[in-house]
Amino acid sequence: MNKIKFNSPFLTGKELNYIKDVFTENQFYGVGKYTKKCEKLISNQLGKKNILLTDSCTSSLEIAALLIKDKIKDEVIVPSYGFSSTANAFAKLNMKVVFAEIEKYSLMLDIDDVKKKINKKTKAIVVIHYGGMAARIGQLKNLCKQNQIMLIEDNAQGYGCKFDNNSLGTIGDMGCFSFHETKNIHSGLGGAIYIKSGKDFSRAKSIRERGTNRHKVIDGSVNKYSWTEIGGSFYPTEMQAAFLYAQLKNNNASVKIRKKLHKIYCSRLSKLKNQGKIFFTDNNKKILSNYHAFILIFKRKKFCDDIKKYLEKNNIDAFTGYTPLHSSKVGKKLGNKSSDLPVTENVAKKILRLPLHTNLKEQDVEKICRLINFYFKTSK
Numbered sequence: 001m002n003k004i005k006f007n008s009p010f011l012t013g014k015e016l017n018y019i020k021d022v023f024t025e026n027q028f029y030g031v032g033k034y035t036k037k038c039e040k041l042i043s044n045q046l047g048k049k050n051i052l053l054t055d056s057c058t059s060s061l062e063i064a065a066l067l068i069k070d071k072i073k074d075e076v077i078v079p080s081y082g083f084s085s086t087a088n089a090f091a092k093l094n095m096k097v098v099f100a101e102i103e104k105y106s107l108m109l110d111i112d113d114v115k116k117k118i119n120k121k122t123k124a125i126v127v128i129h130y131g132g133m134a135a136r137i138g139q140l141k142n143l144c145k146q147n148q149i150m151l152i153e154d155n156a157q158g159y160g161c162k163f164d165n166n167s168l169g170t171i172g173d174m175g176c177f178s179f180h181e182t183k184n185i186h187s188g189l190g191g192a193i194y195i196k197s198g199k200d201f202s203r204a205k206s207i208r209e210r211g212t213n214r215h216k217v218i219d220g221s222v223n224k225y226s227w228t229e230i231g232g233s234f235y236p237t238e239m240q241a242a243f244l245y246a247q248l249k250n251n252n253a254s255v256k257i258r259k260k261l262h263k264i265y266c267s268r269l270s271k272l273k274n275q276g277k278i279f280f281t282d283n284n285k286k287i288l289s290n291y292h293a294f295i296l297i298f299k300r301k302k303f304c305d306d307i308k309k310y311l312e313k314n315n316i317d318a319f320t321g322y323t324p325l326h327s328s329k330v331g332k333k334l335g336n337k338s339s340d341l342p343v344t345e346n347v348a349k350k351i352l353r354l355p356l357h358t359n360l361k362e363q364d365v366e367k368i369c370r371l372i373n374f375y376f377k378t379s380k
């Protein structure tokens with residue numbers, strides 16, 4: 001019995017052609033022909049200027065943190081139900097990461113809890129768009145405007161998603177994207193950042209380039225570069241950019257396959273949803289999804305654990321969601337307690353992500369759904 005994998009990287013078949021061209025160009029380190037081509041294409045696809053290619057979403061978040069950091073005790077509000085990188089970027093600059101609750105069905109930032117946590121030291125809200133859906137970005141944007149704080153979108157999973165016809169990751173002040181191999185399109189590792197402010201965009205070019213204004217030597221505006229920002233080494237090689245270029249050009253193909261499989265999950269599991277045994281988000285008229293993930297929320301933790309084991313027994317990988325950041329080892333070291341965020345703590349134990357990738361067959365999805373339906377038919 002072949003294993004049904006949780007994830008399998010998307011390939012277009014064109015990646016090597018572009019990588020070969022990098023050998024012809026004979027510039028390998030980055031910020032060359034393919035980096036520029038990718039940045040232009042991302043700009044066109046997202047409908048916004050000011051895009052920089054990075055080597056990961058982690059790096060994009062670190063650039064964002066370096067751009068907003070002002071005083072040592074600055075605070076950023078981050079959903080606890082998230083990825084280590086989202087908090088790391090700010091914590092490593094000695095900013096205070098204030099964790100907020102998520103909503104129990106959308107699994108995204110709970111605005112009411114965010115409101116309670118805003119104070120004079122709050123510098124930014126970092127919102128995560130999870131699993132190919134959108135957080136309450138319109139409301140968050142208004143809240144940030146009212147309080148004169150920055151809005152940073154961690155859109156690691158949502159390349160190509162739209163809310164109200166605007167690309168996620170370009171609605172706030174900055175947006176961070178991932179092109180890790182687990183994402184819809186990728187370059188092994190990779191990322192991008194959108195920066196609304198022209199001034200910050202210019203600073204970010206230096207931050208990305210080891211803190212120097214070397215990009216100005218390349219564009220001819222200065223003849224010697226120097227240390228102008230606290231920065232890092234945050235851009236990909238030209239080989240990664242060439243690989244990504246092939247993927248970006250085929251973004252629609254990846255979404256199309258995922259959409260078809262996602263729809264099968266929704267239809268085969270709809271009865272269980274109507275019976276209140278499971279919950280999943282299928283569609284929302286305001287959101288254009290990229291179908292990054294299919295996420296089940298169970299009524300009880302036992303169902304979640306049992307089904308994970310039952311699928312494993314049938315050679316099918318399914319993953320539980322994030323471990324909440326506030327109650328993780330580092331979260332506790334930073335002074336948080338599990339009981340601080342009861343909704344997040346409770347729902348995180350009941351989340352299961354099912355396989356969804358471009359190499360998955362329709363009959364694999366049918367099989368997974370049959371097994372889940374059978375489990376509920378035969379268990380109490």
Ligand SMILES: Cc1ncc(COP(=O)(O)O)c(C=O)c1O
Pocket residue numbers: 055056057058059082083085086128154156157177178179180190191
């Ligand atoms: C919400 C979120 N933010 C950031 C990241 C980090 O992305 P990368 O692996 O590109 O650094 C991930 C990774 O999956 C993620 O899910």
